[in-house]
Structures are given as C-alpha cells and as structure tokens.
Amino acid sequence: xxxxxxxxxxxxxxxVITDPARLRTYECDGLTGYRVVPAMVVLPRSAxxxxxxxxxxxxxGVPFVARGAGTGLSGGALPVADGIVVSLQRLRRVVEVDPVxxxxxxxxxxxxLDISKAAAPYGLYYAxxxxxxxxxxxGGNVAENSGGAHCLKYGFTVNHVLAAExxxxxxxxxxxxxxxxxxxxxxxxxAFIGSEGTLGIVTQVTVRLQALPAAVRTMVADFxxxxxxxxxxxxxxxxxxxxxxxxMLDNLAIQAVAASTESVFTADTAAALVVELDGPxxxxxxxxxxxxxxxxxxxxxxxxLAADADHRALIWKGRKAAFAAxxxxxxxxxxxxGVVPRGRLAEVLGRIAAMADDAxxxxxxxxxxxxxxxxxxxxxxxxxxxHDRAEHLSTxxxxxxxxxxxxxxxxxxxxxxxxxxxxxxxxxxxxxxxxRLRSAFxxxxxxxxxxxxxxxxxxxxxxxxxRPHPLEEAGVIERL
Amino acid sequence: MTGTVVTHRxxxxxxxxxxxxxxxxxxxxxxxxxxxxxxxxxxxTEHDAVLDITAMSGLISYNPTDMTVAVQAGMPFATxxxxxxxxxxxxxxxxxxxxxxxTVGGLLATADAGPVRHTFGSLRDCVIGVTVVxxxxxxxxxxxxxxxxVAGYDLAKLFHxxxxxxxxxxxxxLRLRPRPAATATLAVPCDAAAAFDLGGRLVHGSLxxxxxxxxxxxxxxxxxxxxxxxxxxxxxARALAGPDATDAAADVWQGVGRVVHGEEGDxxxxxxTAPDRTPSLAALVAREAAAxxxxxxxxxxxxxxxxxxxxxxxxxxxxxxxVENLREAAPAVTVCRWTGGLRDLxxxxxxxxxxxxxxxxxxRAFDPDDRLGKGRFAPWF
Numbered sequence: 068x069x070x071x072x073x074x075x076x077x078x079x080x081x082x083v084i085t086d087p088a089r090l091r092t093y094e095c096d097g098l099t100g101y102r103v104v105p106a107m108v109v110l111p112r113s114a115x116x117x118x119x120x121x122x123x124x125x126x127x128g129v130p131f132v133a134r135g136a137g138t139g140l141s142g143g144a145l146p147v148a149d150g151i152v153v154s155l156q157r158l159r160r161v162v163e164v165d166p167v168x169x170x171x172x173x174x175x176x177x178x179x180l181d182i183s184k185a186a187a188p189y190g191l192y193y194a195x196x197x198x199x200x201x202x203x204x205x206g207g208n209v210a211e212n213s214g215g216a217h218c219l220k221y222g223f224t225v226n227h228v229l230a231a232e233x234x235x236x237x238x239x240x241x242x243x244x245x246x247x248x249x250x251x252x253x254x255x256x257x258a259f260i261g262s263e264g265t266l267g268i269v270t271q272v273t274v275r276l277q278a279l280p281a282a283v284r285t286m287v288a289d290f291x292x293x294x295x296x297x298x299x300x301x302x303x304x305x306x307x308x309x310x311x312x313x314x315m316l317d318n319l320a321i322q323a324v325a326a327s328t329e330s331v332f333t334a335d336t337a338a339a340l341v342v343e344l345d346g347p348x349x350x351x352x353x354x355x356x357x358x359x360x361x362x363x364x365x366x367x368x369x370x371x372l373a374a375d376a377d378h379r380a381l382i383w384k385g386r387k388a389a390f391a392a393x394x395x396x397x398x399x400x401x402x403x404x405g406v407v408p409r410g411r412l413a414e415v416l417g418r419i420a421a422m423a424d425d426a427x428x429x430x431x432x433x434x435x436x437x438x439x440x441x442x443x444x445x446x447x448x449x450x451x452x453x454h455d456r457a458e459h460l461s462t463x464x465x466x467x468x469x470x471x472x473x474x475x476x477x478x479x480x481x482x483x484x485x486x487x488x489x490x491x492x493x494x495x496x497x498x499x500x501x502x503r504l505r506s507a508f509x510x511x512x513x514x515x516x517x518x519x520x521x522x523x524x525x526x527x528x529x530x531x532x533x534r535p536h537p538l539e540e541a542g543v544i545e546r547l
Numbered sequence: 548m549t550g551t552v553v554t555h556r557x558x559x560x561x562x563x564x565x566x567x568x569x570x571x572x573x574x575x576x577x578x579x580x581x582x583x584x585x586x587x588x589x590x591x592t593e594h595d596a597v598l599d600i601t602a603m604s605g606l607i608s609y610n611p612t613d614m615t616v617a618v619q620a621g622m623p624f625a626t627x628x629x630x631x632x633x634x635x636x637x638x639x640x641x642x643x644x645x646x647x648x649x650t651v652g653g654l655l656a657t658a659d660a661g662p663v664r665h666t667f668g669s670l671r672d673c674v675i676g677v678t679v680v681x682x683x684x685x686x687x688x689x690x691x692x693x694x695x696x697v698a699g700y701d702l703a704k705l706f707h708x709x710x711x712x713x714x715x716x717x718x719x720x721l722r723l724r725p726r727p728a729a730t731a732t733l734a735v736p737c738d739a740a741a742a743f744d745l746g747g748r749l750v751h752g753s754l755x756x757x758x759x760x761x762x763x764x765x766x767x768x769x770x771x772x773x774x775x776x777x778x779x780x781x782x783x784a785r786a787l788a789g790p791d792a793t794d795a796a797a798d799v800w801q802g803v804g805r806v807v808h809g810e811e812g813d814x815x816x817x818x819x820t821a822p823d824r825t826p827s828l829a830a831l832v833a834r835e836a837a838a839x840x841x842x843x844x845x846x847x848x849x850x851x852x853x854x855x856x857x858x859x860x861x862x863x864x865x866x867x868x869x870v871e872n873l874r875e876a877a878p879a880v881t882v883c884r885w886t887g888g889l890r891d892l893x894x895x896x897x898x899x900x901x902x903x904x905x906x907x908x909x910x911r912a913f914d915p916d917d918r919l920g921k922g923r924f925a926p927w928f
Contacts (some may be wrong), residue, residue, distance in 0.1 A: 167747065168822045169850060190751060223695070225704070226672050241902045247819025247852030250666065250879045251589070251896065252906050252924070253713065254658065256794050257704025259672050261697050281753030301612060307635055308724030347755050351774030406693040410612040438612075438695040477695040485698075492698055493688065500679075500687035500913075501700040507908035519699065 074109055074151070077119045082157075084108040093134065095150045098142040101483050105132070105146035112157045114232060114240060114270035120153060121268065122238030125243075126246045133268040135176060135204035139211060140402060141482030143263045143518055150516075151241035151270060155206050160183045162271065169276050170229060175206025175269050179213075191276040194221040197478070198387045209269050212261030214478040216312040216386075219437035225260040225479075232271035233259065236509035240270070258504060263480050264515040266508040280345035283311070284355045285373040285382055287361040289336035293317055293395030293432075296338040297412045298363035300436045303342070304409065306361060307352050313340040313437035314386055317416075320431040320444070321394070324385045327392035329466040331382050333369060340436065341386055343379075389433040390444065393450060397429070397446035399454070401461040404479040409439040415471055417441055419464055426460045428453060440477035441468065466491050481519045489519070552595065555883035558602040560619075560678065560686065560717050561589065567715065567877060568684035574661060576918045577682075579654030579711035581621060581707075584644045588657060589710055590895035590925040595923040598715060605716060608692075610635060614723040615675065615692050620716040622653025627651060636723040639667035641758075643804035652716035658708035662758035662769070662803060664851045667724075674703040676720035679713075682914040686717070694722045704834050705909065712920035713913045719858070727771035731781045735766040735788045739829030742766040743849050748787055750850060754780045761825070764800050767795065806846040806857045813856040814866040815884035818877045826850040828876060831855055833874050839865035855883075863888035899927045 068076070075083050084090055085107050094102040111117045124131045130150030130340075137144055153301055159176035163533040166189035171182055179200040196215035197203055197458050209231060214223045221227075226503070230244035244256035259266050259436050290296040293315075300313055316324070316339050322334045332339050344351045359370055373379040393400050407415045416432065423430040423445075431444040443464050447457035465475050465485065469492045489498060498520060508514070517525050555570075555577075557563040569576055578594035579603060580586065603619035604626075610616075611634040618627055624638075624645040631637050640656060641661035642654055649659070651670075655677075660669035667673070676690030688701035706713055735745060742761040749756050749768055758769040764790075768781045785792045809815040820828055825847050836843035841861035847854040856873065858866050866886050874880050874897035882895065900906070907928045910917070 114730055166751075169750070214695060218695065225666060225701075235905070239904075241905065242900075243902055243905075244823040245819065245879065245900070246824075247879060248664065249658070249660075249817060249819035249851065249853035250900065251658075251708060251881045252669055252900055252903075252927075253709050253909055254704045254707040255902055255905055255909070257707060258701055260704075262700055278751050278753070278755075280755075304614065304725075305612065307728065309725065331782070332593065347753055347772065347776050347778045347780055350772040353773045353775055401774060406695050408613040408615070409612065410610060437697070439693055440695045472691070473693045474691050474696040474846055475698045477693075487698065492691070496698070497687045497689065498683050500681065500702065501689065503912040504700050504702070504705060504909065507912040508905065539734055 070123055070129050071107055073123045074107060074120055074341060077123055078111060078116055082110045082112065083283050084110070092185050093146060093154070096134070096137040096139045096142060096144040098140055098145070098482065098484050101145050103146045105152045107148055107151045108154055109151055110154050110157050114234065117153060117268055117270050118234045118238050120241050121234050121236065122342050124151065124513055125237050128511065128513065130516050131211070132463055132515050133206070133264045135207035136178070138199045138203045139207060139406070139480060139482065141476065141480035141484040143210060143480050143482035143515070144411050144526040145483045147516060153254040155204065156377050158270065165190065166191060170273055171276055172271060173205055173271050174271055175209070176204050179203050179208055186276045188442055190223060190279055192279050193274055193276055194227055195224050198490065201397070205272050205274065206269050207273055209260050210262070210264045211478070211480045216314060218436060219313060219435065220309050220311045227270060227275045228256065228260055229275055230273040231256060231259065231269045233267040233269050233482045235267045236511065236514045244273070261484060265505055265519055267276060267514060282341065282348040282351040283378045284351055285341065285343045286359065287331065287371045287382060288340045288342065288367040289333050289369040290338045290340070291368055292367060293338045293416055294413045295366045296340050297416070297436065299340060299362050299367065300412070301410065302365055303358055304437070306357060308358060310342050310358070310437060311345040312341065312343040313435070315339070315432070315434055315436040316386065316389060317432040318390050319429060320433040323392040323396045324389050326395040328385060328388050329370070329381070336368065341382060350440045352417070370401045386433070393444045393446060397448070399447050399449045401445040403443045403445060403461045403464050404476050405441050405465045405473060406477040407439045407441065407468050407473035410434065411471050412439060415441065415467065418467060422460060422463060428457050428460050435477070439473065440479070462488065483518055483525065486517070486519055486521045489521050552597060554597045554804065555597050556599045556602045562598070563603065563680050563715060563717055564684050564686055565681050567682065570918065572594065574916070574918070574920050578920060579715050581650035582623065582648040582757060584647045584649045585653060585657045585883065587885055588881060590922045591890065592923050593784065593921045599772055599816055600715065601650065603717065613692070615694070615703050615720060616723060617718060617720040618651055618693065620719050621650050623648050624651050624654055631723060632726065635726045637726050638673050638721050639663055639724045640670055640673055643807040645803060651719050653764055655703070655707055655719060656709050656711055657714055660762040660853070660923060661846055662767070664799065664853060665759050665848050666757045669707070671704055671707040673721050674719060675722050678718035679706060679715060680717050681714040682916065682919050690720065692720055708921055710923045712910060713924050714919065729774040729777040730769060730771045731777050731796070732795040732797065733768045733781060733784050733788060733792055735763060735792045737766055737791070739847070740763065740826040743825050745788055746849055747785055752787070754784050759850060760803060760848055762806060763844060767799060778792065803846045805920060806844045807855050809857045809884045812859070813884055814870065814884055814886045814889055816856050816870055816873065817881045817883055818854045818856065818873060818876045819879040820852050820854065822850050822852050825854070828854060831873070831876055835869040839868050841865050841869060843869070858886070863892055867892035896924065896927055903927055905916040
C-alpha cells in the first residue's frame with residue numbers, strides 16, 4: 068500500500084485532503100512570500116490519530132509539518148512538497164481548568180485567548196499574549212515560544228508551560244515536564260518549546276494560570292524625538308520599575324494608525340510610548356506617578372492617561388493595529404523581527420534610518436521597547452520594482468541586530484525565513500551541537516525539515532515575492 | 548573510581564576545552580565539579596579525574612542598563628548577587644545552597660531554586676545564554692545577551708538538571724531584575740492543609756506574594772514592592788491569616804536552608820507533585836517518619852509543587868523505607884544527601900520519567916562514550 072493510502076485508511080477519507088485546490092489553502096503560513104503545496108494534509112481528531120499519521124510517515128520516510136492556525140511569520144509551517152501537513156485544528160478541546168492548582172490542560176488547536184477566557188471565571192488568566200492571540204493556537208505558541216507585549220514582566224511561553232504531551236518522530240507518544248516544576252533530568256520540555264516544530268508534534272499542553280492583576284494603569288507619552296523616548300525607557304528601567312509593557316511607535320507608524328482607525332495617538336509627535344503597569348493597587352499607583360515624572364524629565368511633550376478599561380482597550384487596539392495599518396500608507400511591506408540590547412536602541416534606530424535613506428525605502432518602527440525587540444516595517448512598492456531592495460534592507464536590519472549583540476528573532480522564529488542568516492549569529496559548532504539535539508529526537512530528519520538550520524538547498528533558493536496572507540486580507544490576522 | 552583520581556582545574560574557556568580534548572584522547576572519565584555542594588546528588592559517579600571549574604569564576608560582562616550579566620560558570624552565586632546588589636539588581640533566585648558557595652553553573656546543572664521559584668521559577672527561567680564544552684571538546688553557544696530571543700535551540704534549558712552528564716557549562720548569561728524597594732514576610736504557624744488553603748487565598752487575591760513556603764510547620768509569605776504597597780499587602784495578608792500571624796524578620800527564611808542543606812548523617816530528598824498534593828504528602832512524611840522512628844522536616848513551595856524532605860536520626864534502613872514510600876507517592880524524587888549506608892539499600896533513582904528514552908538518546912548524542920558523570924543517572928542510563 069502507498070503511504071497516501073495508508074494515511075487515508077488510518078485517518079478516514081473525510082480527514083485527509085489530497086485535492087490540489089484544497090491543498091493550496093495550506094501552501095503557506097503568515098510568511099506569504101514562501102509557498103509550497105504539500106502532497107497531502109491530514110486532519111487528526113486525537114493524539115492517537117496524530118501518532119498514527121506520524122507512524123506511517125516514519126515507516127515510509129515521509130516528512131511532516133505540523134500546523135496550527137497558520138499565523139506564524141517565519142514560515143515555520145511551510146509545507147514540504149513531498150510531505151504532509153498535520154493540521155491540529157480539530158484538537159481544540161479545553162480539557163480542564165484547574166483553579167486550585169493554577170493550571171489548564173488544553174489541546175494544541177485551542178487559541179491563546181480562549182485559554183484566558185476559560186480561566187476568567189476563576190479570576191485567572193494565561194499570561195503570554197502574542198498580538199495574534201485571537202486566532203493563534205497554543206500548539207503554535209509552544210512551537211515558537213511566543214511572547215507578546217507583556218513578556219517583559221511575565222516572560223514567554225516557556226515560562227508558562229508545565230507539561231506537554233508530544234508525538235515524537237517515530238510516532239511514539241510521551242510527556243515532557245509534569246505536574247511539578249521540580250523534576251529530575253534534562254529539561255526536555257524547555258528545549259522542546261521554541262524548537263519550531265522540529266522535535267515533534269505537541270498534542271496536549273498543561274499551562275500555568277495566574278491571578279488577574281488587581282490594578283492596571285496605562286499611559287501614552289509623546290516625545291519630540293525617538294531618542295528621547297528611548298532614554299525615558301532606560302530611565303524607567305533604571306528606576307527599578309518593571310512595567311507590564313513598554314511599547315514604542317515612531318511617527319510613520321502613528322501616521323499609519325491614524326490612517327486606518329480612530330487613533331488615540333498625537334498625529335505629529337515624533338514618537339509615542341505606551342507604558343502599562345499592573346499589580347497590587349498601591350504599588351501600581353506609586354510607580355505610575357514615578358513613570359510620568361521620568362517621562363517628563365526626559366522631555367515628554369504630552370502624557371495621556373487611560374481613563375478606564377475602554378480607553379485602555381482603544382490604546383491597545385491602535386498599537387496592535389499598527390502593523391496592518393501600514394498597509395494604508397504603503398502598497399507592500401515586510402515585517403522584520405530583531406532584538407538588540409536595550410541600551411543600544413537609539414543606536415540601532417539611527418542606523419536603520421540611515422540604511423533606509425541609502426536604500427530610498429521608508430521604515431516604520433513599532434516595537435517592544437522594554438526588551439529591545441524591534442519590529443521594523445519595511446515599506447515598499449512592488450509595482451515600482453522596489454521588492455528586492457526592500458527585502459535586502461529587511462534582511463540587513465535583522466543582521467544588524469546580531470552585529471549589535473542582539474538576536475535575529477525575538478518572537479517570530481527563524482523558520483524558513485531566516486535559516487540562511489543563522490550563520491551570522493551562530494558558529495558551525497553551535498549549529499552542529501543544536502543538531503545533535505535534533506538527531507536525538509528525530510534521527511531521520513522527518514519532522515519539519517528545512518526550518519531553523521541553514522541547508523545548501525534552502526539557502527541557494529530565492530524566496531518569492533510578498534503577497535498578503537488570505538487571513539490578513541480578511542482582517543483576521545495582524546502582522547506582528 | 549579506578550586508580551588515582553587527578554583534578555583538572557582550568558582557568559579559562561581555552562584551558563577547559565584543552566582539558567576535555569585531552570580527556571577525549573585518553574578516554575578519561577570525568578566528574579564535573581563546582582563548589583561540590585551537590586556532589587552527592589543522585590548516583591555515585593565513576594570517574595578517573597575531576598574537572599573542577601571553580602577557577603573559572605570571573606565576571607565576563609555586566610551591563611546594568613540592559614539588566615544582563617555574563618559570568619564564568621564557576622562564579623559563586625552569592626558573589627554574583629553581591630556584585631549586582633551594588634546596582635540594586637539581582638538574579639531572581641534564592642537557592643539555599645548559595646550560602647554554601649554554590650556556583651552559577653552548579654545551580655544550573657542541578658536545576659536548583661529557592662522559595663521565590665513561586666514567582667520567578669528556577670535558573671532555567673533566568674538564563675538567556677550559555678557556552679558549553681562537550682565531552683569531545685566542542686565549544687557551543689546558544690542564546691545570547693538579550694532577554695527576548697528565539698533563534699536556535701535553547702541549550703541552557705537542556706543543561707538544566709543535567710548534573711554534569713551532557714557537557715561542561717563554561718559561561719552563563721543571566722537576565723536580572725531590580726531589587727524591590729521594600730520586602731516583608733508574614734509567618735503563620737499551621738499544618739500543611741491550612742498552609743495550602745491560606746496560601747491559595749493569598750495567591751488568588753490581589754496580594755501577589757513573591758514567595759509562599761511551608762517550612763517547619765509555618766507558612767512564610769514574602770511580599771516585595773514599594774514601601775507603601777508592601778505595608779498595605781502585609782496588613783491585608785495578616786487580616787486574612789488570623790491572630791496567629793506575625794511579621795517575621797528576613798532571617799526566618801534561613802529555616803529553609805536548614806531543611807534543604809541538612810547535616811552529616813541526614814538524608815535529604817527533593818520531590819515534585821501537583822500543588823494540591825502538598826497536604827497529603829506532608830501527612831505521608833509525618834506518618835512514615837513516625838512509623839520508622841526518624842525525625843522528618845519538610846519545606847515546600849506548594850504552588851510550584853516543589854518539596855524538600857530532611858530525615859534525621861534512626862537507621863539507614865529506616866531512611867530507605869521512608870524514601871521508598873515517598874517514591875511510591877511521587878516518583879520524581881532526587882536524593883541529595885545520603886545517610887551512611889543508604890546507598891547500599893536504595894537505587895539512586897526510582898521510577899524513570901515517561902520520556903526516559905529521549906533522555907537516553909540526548910545523552911548518547913552529546914556524550915556517546917559516556918565519559919561525563921558516568922553513573923549519575925543510573926539505573927535510568
């Protein structure tokens with residue numbers, strides 16, 4: 068029997084896709100410039116069916132790629148032409164919310180936001196909050212070690228997952244982590260989270276929940292210069308304050324927001340900081356005053372305090388809409404994701420501006436200033452033939468971050484997108500050592516091949532041109 | 548151990564790499580050692596030489612503005628915290644072994660933590676980069692100097708809990724947090740069930756204790772924050788806790804160290820359970836101690852599900868009986884201190900975790916000749 072027939076028999080005809088037109092739905096994730104139509108898509112309904120599918124793949128040497136909501140921005144769910152895509156969209160049960168033990172057990176297809184919704188009746192929530200949290204799934208969050216605006220204070224997916232049931236590359240099912248944070252042996256769970264689907268497929272996740280903060284205060288502070296806003300961030304951190312979030316928008320980004328939605332931002336300010344504090348009311352009140360003083364001391368021209376929860380939601384709506392809004396001021400754009408040490412923010416922004424000028428390309432900046440995680444938006448026009456120049460600039464910005472002592476990616480992942488830049492950040496021995504870990508989990512390299520690590524085949528190819536993702540065009544996902 | 552045990556004491560990354568290259572050529576089996584505060588954890592190692600990293604104790608770079616620090620792995624953790632305190636910063640970790648001189652690398656390799664694990668987790672949650680040297684002298688880095696970073700696999704996590712069996716931690720980069728302006732502790736004498744109940748109310752309320760520990764039959768809750776905020780929360784916590792609650796001096800936390808460290812002749816074990824099993828575990832410990840005529844003390848971070856039990860007095864056979872019964876209840880037991888003769892009565896590890904096959908595969912991939920910490924995880928691998 069062929070492997071296609073075996074998979075069809077194992078999962079049932081109604082749970083596999085081989086029709087070329089339907090397969091095209093899976094040809095890319097949020098990184099739409101790369102497209103590959105898989106040979107087959109399987110839609111398992113249980114961990115046992117995931118394992119059954121993977122066992123067929125293992126027996127026949129067929130590569131497989133796990134996929135959640137397909138919102139990833141680095142091509143982590145890019146299919147392999149002669150392989151299958153394992154969609155986890157039908158595993159979307161919230162198995163258990165356990166308020167006493169401060170945890171929830173969920174299937175991988177549950178969206179990030181639905182975990183917090185399930186926990187809300189108990190006064191609890193799941194802290195990591197990627198901007199796509201309405202649609203992105205926890206399985207994808209585990210694969211990418213997703214962060215979000217609030218990870219400066221609360222950390223990333225890896226700090227909030229206690230256990231994961233995973234299907235390994237040979238089709239066996241095991242559990243990494245467990246009931247407690249104190250378990251003997253190598254931290255396989257920690258290594259698995261953020262491995263971008265290359266070590267196995269997660270089929271159930273136990274996440275940590277925490278109490279909703281008693282108080283939340285949010286402000287927008289305008290600055291006459293980007294450097295002034297950057298200095299204020301440094302001042303806040305130096306004062307020993309750990310804000311829940313510190314986000315920065317430059318003027319081009321603010322213009323984009325104003326063009327698309329009811330904007331709470333001052334149209335002509337050079338830069339704006341969104342600062343949010345949360346925690347016990349007295350502590351928050353005291354530090355909120357201090358943050359305002361620091362902003363004024365660093366030349367803030369205007370401070371707007373969120374009056375209530377609705378006002379705060381409006382601020383965040385503007386901030387989170389910034390990426391999609393860029394589409395209003397530019398026909399095409401690339402979203403970049405890089406990190407620099409916080410102290411080098413002003414320097415990197417200056418150099419990005421200079422590189423953009425040299426290239427004759429505009430770059431808007433919206434980013435997580437508190438942890439130095441930049442999201443430069445490289446604006447260009449396909450019609451005017453700027454694609455290659457823009458792409459070149461975008462890649463150079465990520466590599467500049469490495470040069471300044473930072474990282475190629477803070478939260479979007481390496482995926483297919485940046486695998487070829489990895490040698491900028493890591494030496495041969497570093498990558499070879501990481502591959503030892505991969506070989507321990509997946510000796511035949513069937514699990515999401517071609518991602519994270521550079522290969523001659525991959526890095527010899529040129530990516531295709533950017534086209535908006537169907538979900539993006541429909542306004543369902545945002546580019547963050 | 549076979550023959551005479553020599554000690555290598557490299558003072559730099561290059562010397563460490565050379566020492567491992569030499570050992571690879573001669574087939575020497577190595578025990579990696581920091582300050583030696585966890586030398587007895589798990590199985591006894593078979594080794595021809597000790598690789599002592601305590602001469603690699605330097606500060607590589609410290610940038611207070613970025614709130615990151617890079618150190619050589621042999622730096623004593625307490626020394627590091629002292630340096631950081633000058634800038635009102637700290638690594639958000641309070642392991643009892645720090646007072647004994649435990650090194651940064653040693654704490655990472657042993658996956659150690661203290662009561663603030665309740666909020667900040669263990670060293671895995673503070674490490675943002677490592678440099679390791681493998682058995683074949685390969686030098687590999689992962690992570691970096693920035694807090695937010697998802698490029699490549701995170702080898703620091705893999706080495707967390709590796710007990711010197713995957714490679715040698717040479718350099719560690721950590722994220723820092725500001726020291727709080729004020730800190731205060733509430734102490735409430737109570738049994739484990741009452742502690743779990745009260746702790747739950749503190750956690751679910753808006754009081755945000757940074758640590759909740761049940762130690763020596765007392766619930767300790769620590770609050771960090773602004774002076775006004777801490778005062779307010781301490782007052783509200785006291786009201787929740789009732790008349791037995793008292794404000795405690797900071798040194799009350801040293802009680803945790805007395806359980807975790809133990810003394811010559813004690814047995815000390817660490818266990819993990821779900822949080823709500825803390826009361827039943829405490830009851831089991833008390834019952835087993837009474838039945839086997841040993842004294843037992845316990846310290847738990849209930850909401851992290853992390854417990855330490857110290858056995859004192861009685862025979863090795865009595866200690867073995869208690870540990871065996873604890874393993875029945877919670878397989879994830881690490882024996883950290885062995886009373887005399889206990890090793891002859893008890894395997895080093897109990898029931899292996901579900902992913903033991905992956906642990907073995909990782910070990911083979913990193914140290915195929917099994918030269919580093921051989922026997923440490925026996926009988927698992």
